[in-house]
Amino acid sequence: MMTYFLYSYVLLLLCFIINDAKQFENPLQGTSSVCADVCTSPEAHIELDLSEPRIYRENERAQITLHHTGSGRCREPALLQIPLEKIGQHGIIKFDLNFGPVLHNFSIDIGFNNEDNNTIRSVNIFNQQVTIEYRSHNENKIDIYEQSVTLVEPGEDLIIYLSNEWIHIENKQRQQQKLTVHFNQTDMFLFNRNSSFSNLYIGLNRNINGKQTGIGLCLANLTFIECTADQQSALDIDVNNKTFVQRDLENINWISHLTYLDPNADVRECTAQGVVRLTFDPSGTRRIARFDLNMGSQIQGFTFNIGDSATNNGYGGDGGTTSNSAEIHSNDNRFYIWANTKICGDTLLLKIDYNVIEPFDNITILISNERVELTNHRSYHQILSNPYLYALAKQNVTCNCFDSLCYPGVQPDNDIYFGINRVIGGTYRPGTGVCNAHVNWLQCKKIEVSPRNKYEPITTTTESTTIMSSTNKTDLTTNLFEHSTEIINTTESSSLSMITEESHQNDTSSTMIYFNELTTTQQEITPTTLEVNYMTTSQANDEDTTSFISSSTNVNEEELLTTNNKPSLYHLLTNSSQYKPTENPIIIEDITTTTTKRTSVNPCTLENLRANFVYHEYSLDKHKFIFCDNEGKMNIIACSPNYIWSQTEQSCILPN
Numbered sequence: 001m002m003t004y005f006l007y008s009y010v011l012l013l014l015c016f017i018i019n020d021a022k023q024f025e026n027p028l029q030g031t032s033s034v035c036a037d038v039c040t041s042p043e044a045h046i047e048l049d050l051s052e053p054r055i056y057r058e059n060e061r062a063q064i065t066l067h068h069t070g071s072g073r074c075r076e077p078a079l080l081q082i083p084l085e086k087i088g089q090h091g092i093i094k095f096d097l098n099f100g101p102v103l104h105n106f107s108i109d110i111g112f113n114n115e116d117n118n119t120i121r122s123v124n125i126f127n128q129q130v131t132i133e134y135r136s137h138n139e140n141k142i143d144i145y146e147q148s149v150t151l152v153e154p155g156e157d158l159i160i161y162l163s164n165e166w167i168h169i170e171n172k173q174r175q176q177q178k179l180t181v182h183f184n185q186t187d188m189f190l191f192n193r194n195s196s197f198s199n200l201y202i203g204l205n206r207n208i209n210g211k212q213t214g215i216g217l218c219l220a221n222l223t224f225i226e227c228t229a230d231q232q233s234a235l236d237i238d239v240n241n242k243t244f245v246q247r248d249l250e251n252i253n254w255i256s257h258l259t260y261l262d263p264n265a266d267v268r269e270c271t272a273q274g275v276v277r278l279t280f281d282p283s284g285t286r287r288i289a290r291f292d293l294n295m296g297s298q299i300q301g302f303t304f305n306i307g308d309s310a311t312n313n314g315y316g317g318d319g320g321t322t323s324n325s326a327e328i329h330s331n332d333n334r335f336y337i338w339a340n341t342k343i344c345g346d347t348l349l350l351k352i353d354y355n356v357i358e359p360f361d362n363i364t365i366l367i368s369n370e371r372v373e374l375t376n377h378r379s380y381h382q383i384l385s386n387p388y389l390y391a392l393a394k395q396n397v398t399c400n401c402f403d404s405l406c407y408p409g410v411q412p413d414n415d416i417y418f419g420i421n422r423v424i425g426g427t428y429r430p431g432t433g434v435c436n437a438h439v440n441w442l443q444c445k446k447i448e449v450s451p452r453n454k455y456e457p458i459t460t461t462t463e464s465t466t467i468m469s470s471t472n473k474t475d476l477t478t479n480l481f482e483h484s485t486e487i488i489n490t491t492e493s494s495s496l497s498m499i500t501e502e503s504h505q506n507d508t509s510s511t512m513i514y515f516n517e518l519t520t521t522q523q524e525i526t527p528t529t530l531e532v533n534y535m536t537t538s539q540a541n542d543e544d545t546t547s548f549i550s551s552s553t554n555v556n557e558e559e560l561l562t563t564n565n566k567p568s569l570y571h572l573l574t575n576s577s578q579y580k581p582t583e584n585p586i587i588i589e590d591i592t593t594t595t596t597k598r599t600s601v602n603p604c605t606l607e608n609l610r611a612n613f614v615y616h617e618y619s620l621d622k623h624k625f626i627f628c629d630n631e632g633k634m635n636i637i638a639c640s641p642n643y644i645w646s647q648t649e650q651s652c653i654l655p656n
Contacts, residue, residue, distance in 0.1 A: 039444035074100035301431035313425035316348035604628035
């Protein structure tokens with residue numbers, strides 16, 4: 001009697017499991033990746049230039065604060081504040097980031113601060129190190145920590161996708177370099193149920209709490225992405241009872257209603273078959289279809305087949321109907337992905353994986369143009385994008401490259417077909433296993449893009465400067481500047497006296513710097529072969545010192561040496577938008593060196609580079625520091641205004 005009771009209980013429980021079809025409470029759950037791939041606007045909603053700095057495009061979702069420091073290219077800091085309610089529970093922010101030749105400190109910092117202004121959750125780039133940190137409760141305990149030191153290098157571009165349940169970072173130049181972190185339903189990144197955050201903060205060339213600045217981010221574009229879906233599915237199918245509830249009657253149609261292959265068969269559990277057609281809208285919002293399949297206790301044969309052709313029949317075939325014939329299907333526990341016949345090669349098979357479909361699995365499939373995604377919510381999650389997958393953007397029907405077959409008169413469409421427990425083309429390849437199916441549309445929400453702000457062209461005014469020398473020897477330190485990077489070169493020259501003259505012709509002029517040794521007879525000044533562009537003179541730290549700043553770092557130190565009785569000419573162009581020209585004459589005299597022997601103070605030794613010891617203090621100015629690049633060049637970089645270098649912190653910090 002007890003055995004009979006247990007047997008009956010198991011049957012009832014099994015029947016409950018099968019018929020209580022699992023449908024996700026939120027149809028947008030787990031859709032961040034496909035929404036990012038399909039629904040991204042071709043134009044960014046926010047465009048920032050961190051060199052001028054300028055806001056070329058803005059959006060009402062974000063409050064933008066630019067700090068005009070005049071620090072130079074790829075160095076201007078900014079802070080963005082975005083209310084979480086503007087992002088939405090399933091919203092995504094895409095960051096397109098362009099970096100300059102030097103990355104130091106925080107070039108970007110995205111996250112939240114607690115009431116003590118301590119960052120407890122962030123995505124940041126510090127030097128060349130990309131880090132994702134997550135603290136759900138205790139600020140002293142890191143729950144999630146992912147880091148990469150190879151994801152970005154100077155001069156490269158990054159894409160960051162940020163959402164509540166998923167963060168994805170990839171290098172645009174080296175697309176194999178990626179970093180992805182998924183968050184569960186309990187600990188979301190943006191809307192954590194235990195947090196009281198109301199705003200997301202984004203620091204550009206600074207961190208979000210304002211304690212540190214950074215260098216290296218030149219351009220930052222932000223794009224807001226959002227998918228929507230009806231809570232109730234467009235089509236609910238109860239395969240066991242051969243019933244369905246259809247809410248979308250316009251874009252979903254039955255090609256073959258549910259029926260049994262053998263009406264007299266003893267086994268009826270999850271064996272009914274049918275075919276449904278879905279019509280996409282490539283120019284509208286209906287661009288993603290979601291299929292949730294609940295599997296039964298037996299998995300056999302072709303349990304599902306989703307294809308681009310009305311005659312797809314598995315293994316890449318479609319009876320010669322169209323060149324747009326990509327398909328996916330199962331066979332027992334295997335999962336196949338097949339290309340259409342436009343592909344050139346020996347096979348149409350793009351992917352085959354084993355042990356993907358098991359009894360009582362819940363399979364989710366996301367179909368969109370040239371893309372398929374499938375997960376069994378256990379251990380398998382496959383995303384494949386390929387131009388030979390589903391043609392759902394009005395792609396033409398062409399002659400096959402695979403077998404040279406042509407299709408005269410066949411017009412393209414935006415349809416796909418869903419075979420339930422069979423292949424699409426017929427009942428001759430049946431399957432058993434799908435007990436319930438839910439079909440729904442994910443729709444791309446249209447977010448308006450504002451017109452780009454227009455700026456008047458910058459007119460720069462520079463000065464003409466003549467430097468004359470006496471016969472006294474001096475040790476001249478020349479600073480060369482590129483993208484906020486100053487290179488130190490030490491050379492011998494004559495003592496200098498500088499006379500600055502303003503010359504305005506059509507609001508532009510150039511700076512002429514002459515080096516010449518004075519003798520009792522007048523000498524003709526002959527230009528040397530050295531020409532350095534984009535240079536200027538500036539008075540640093542209110543002291544009577546002169547720096548020659550250049551955008552070129554590729555200057556040979558030996559070429560800067562001047563010999564006796566050999567005059568030199570430097571033709572220098574200056575940009576007054578970054579550096580204020582000297583208005584009063586500066587006289588530098590009585591600068592005499594006691595020796596002509598040059599000594600090296602370059603800390604960029606091979607030993608230091610191997611030890612990754614690349615940041616050093618600059619003894620001549622506490623507001624600057626030395627950065628050694630991977631070629632061993634010494635770069636002198638100025639901290640942001642009011643900041644000083646701390647060798648202990650390895651960072652520019654506020655004095656207090």
